[in-house]
Amino acid sequence: MSHSIIQKDFYRESGKYLSYFQILRKCFSPNLHYIYLFRKAQKHHRKPITGLFYKLLLRHYQIRYGFQIYPETQIGEGFYLGHWGHLVINPKTKIGKNCNIAQGVTIAQANRGKNEGVPVIGNEVWIGPNAVVVGNITIGDDVLIAPNAYVTTDVPDHSVVTGNPAVITPRAHATEHYINNKI
Template sequence: MAEKYSIIQKDFYRESGKWLSTFEIWAKCINPNLHFIYILRKTQQYKKKSLLGVFWRMVLRHHQIKYGFQIYPETEIGEGFYLGHWGSLVINPKVKIGKNCNIAQGVTIGQQNRGKNQGFPTISDQVWIGTNAVIVGGVTIGNNVLIAPNSYVNFDVPANSVVMGNPGKIYEAENATEGYINHTV
């Protein structure tokens, strides 16, 4: 059933659990998180050097500064993306994020420039990333993973896990994101 909906509708579904019309989506854009996701997805729809691409990139840049979200249109983000709170957020444009992922404020997802984990993170489906968490390097975060607030992750995390602490420690949990990730698409 969800196949007939646009990626923007799928992102907005995560917030309310309701399929929204274009008008209802516009009305929800009063929320800064949803407004930014809408602009990001519109920017991703157009080629960088097309007229509409240039327009949406300018709009996106304005809202990156306004809201403090540093997420670029080149970032691969699956459907059902959800920003939990308004506030500083940095995601490297080479990061890959799966479906139904939640990211809270203060999170940094970035590159590591040297060492065994040099590169950019790949985040799988159904991952919840808590406030002020940091994920760096060429690491893979598995499906159904909860990264607790203030955690530092520079290592691979297997599916069905919770990561806590700095340095992060992995705890196995079959229901890691239960109650944290709702209204999945």
């Protein structure tokens, strides 16, 4: 049985693949509701009428919930927003699968300097509250970015990042017990 990307995103929250109606019931939670609308806006992006409808609806809920994630943003399946509010992701950012992003996170573009550009974030990355990831950098797979970390350099696979400036510590299974219900 093939599961939709929305089912895979919601699997991360519950550990179960849900029916369409079960997913709609879970949309009372702002973070899950936003993920649902985000994926619908992505799916209908190139369709004139439904695309515009979902884009406007997503914009309404961006303002209401404080999530600034655009349909153009490439985010892999199994995306999980742990809490709602005050989240900014540059639309050119690329994020892998099974990633968790907490409230207060900023993933931004650097407009000048040696790291001019946007981040590319690997698979199974956990980004804690109020962390900032900025510039043309690569975050590897299985990386835990601690709360309040300020990341402006590449981070290799299997690492924990803490502090400002960022301190990178290699660690096997860095996101173990942080990223649950992987798809």
